[in-house]
Structures are given as structure tokens and as C-alpha cells.
Amino acid sequence: MAALRRWKSFVSVIRSNSALVWPGVRPAVQRLGVRTALFTGGAAVAVGSTLCAVPFKQVEDLSHDSLIKRAASLVTDSSSTFLSRTTLALIETTILYSKAVHTLIALQKRYLDSLGKLSPAEEDAVWQVIIKQRAEINERREHCERLDLTWASAFKLCEAAAEAAFSSGAEQACVTIKSHLDLAQSQVDEVRKISAEAQTLLTQTKVLEVERMASARGSEDEEMPEAYLRED
Numbered sequence: 001m002a003a004l005r006r007w008k009s010f011v012s013v014i015r016s017n018s019a020l021v022w023p024g025v026r027p028a029v030q031r032l033g034v035r036t037a038l039f040t041g042g043a044a045v046a047v048g049s050t051l052c053a054v055p056f057k058q059v060e061d062l063s064h065d066s067l068i069k070r071a072a073s074l075v076t077d078s079s080s081t082f083l084s085r086t087t088l089a090l091i092e093t094t095i096l097y098s099k100a101v102h103t104l105i106a107l108q109k110r111y112l113d114s115l116g117k118l119s120p121a122e123e124d125a126v127w128q129v130i131i132k133q134r135a136e137i138n139e140r141r142e143h144c145e146r147l148d149l150t151w152a153s154a155f156k157l158c159e160a161a162a163e164a165a166f167s168s169g170a171e172q173a174c175v176t177i178k179s180h181l182d183l184a185q186s187q188v189d190e191v192r193k194i195s196a197e198a199q200t201l202l203t204q205t206k207v208l209e210v211e212r213m214a215s216a217r218g219s220e221d222e223e224m225p226e227a228y229l230r231e232d
Contacts, residue, residue: 065169072165076173079161080180083154087184090147094191097140101198104133105205112212144195151188155181 107130118126158181165174 068168069170069173072161072168072170073173076158076161076165076170076177079154079158080177083151083158083180083184086147086151086154087187090144090151091187091191093140093144093147094195097137097144098191098195098198100133100137100140101195101202104130104137105198105201107133108205108209112209115212151184155184 107126111126111130114126158177162174162177162181165171165177
């Protein structure tokens, strides 16, 4: 019996010492077990408690009408981008064409003003410059015509997209693309007006050139003896 009492007292001492040496071991183990449960089988409990604190997010409308409206909006956006790119390209190309025309007009006027004052070599050099400028004008005109066709296709595409957006109920997209159509039309009309004015000036310069050349030839013919003008 004495031995048994000594054994119990020894065990109690061991337990009290272990509690002093490793304090808080059991609570830490318990917390670890709780965390493990939260990330495994107890995850549903954590989610449930979170849902109680945070309101539910509205589910997006995935009806046919909503999807059609979104698709119509995407079509109007891409069509507007296509129209904007072609409009910018057409404007820049038309402006370059107009500048080339005005350069040719200036060259022809300078040539007409110097008729009879240039040597044959100088006159030939001037004509080479004029011919080169005319070739550049023809090239730029062809580029403008190609871009004009592309721009017309983009404009029609935007018109179709606007109609589709309106019929699908995407009113805002319809209003936006119509404003883009009006802006593009006004910008292109403005540069076309500038180009037409330059072309009119070029035509007038050509008429003046023909008159001046005819007058110069007439003067040369008057100076020639009558024997050279008579047909035998």
C-alpha cells in the first residue's frame, strides 16, 4: 500500500511538471484542429457563417433579351471603331491629295509666268517636275478612291448596327453610334469640299495653260514668213 501511494504521488508530480513545462499545448492543439476542420470538412460551416454576414450578390440577367442587347452593343462598338479608322485615313489621304494638287497648280503658274524666258534645258527640267507631280496626284487620287469605298462600307455597316441596336432594345448604343455617323459624315463632307475646290482650281489652271500655250504658238506663227505658212 505504501508503494502504491508513492506511485500515485509520483504520477501527479509528473503531470504538474508537464503542465508547467508545456503551457498552452492543449489549447494550441485544439485550435489547430479547429482550423483544419475549417479548411476540410468544416468549410461549409465557415461559408455559412460568412453568408450570414454578407448579403447575397445579385445574379446577372442571362435572358435572351439581355444577351441580344449585349451583342448589339458589341456590334455597335466594333462598327464605330471601323468607321473611325477609315474616316481618319480618308481625311488624311484627301488632305494630302489636296496639297499635292495645290503644289501642281503653283508649278504650272510659275511655268506659265516664265514662258519665253526659259532655255530649252530649263523648260525641260520644269516639265519633269510637273510630270512627277502629276503622277503623285494620280496615285493619291486612286488611294482616295479606294479609301472612299471602304469608308462607304463602314458607314453602311454602322447604319445596319444602329438599326439592329434599336430593334433589340439597346437604345443607348443606337444613340451613340448615330452620333458617330453624323460626326464622320460631317468630317468627310468637309474634306471632300476642300478636295473639290482644289480640283476646280486645277481645272482652271489647265484652261489657262492651254490658252497661254495657244497664244504663244500664235505669236510664233505670226513671226514666221508667209511662205512657210502657205500650203503648196
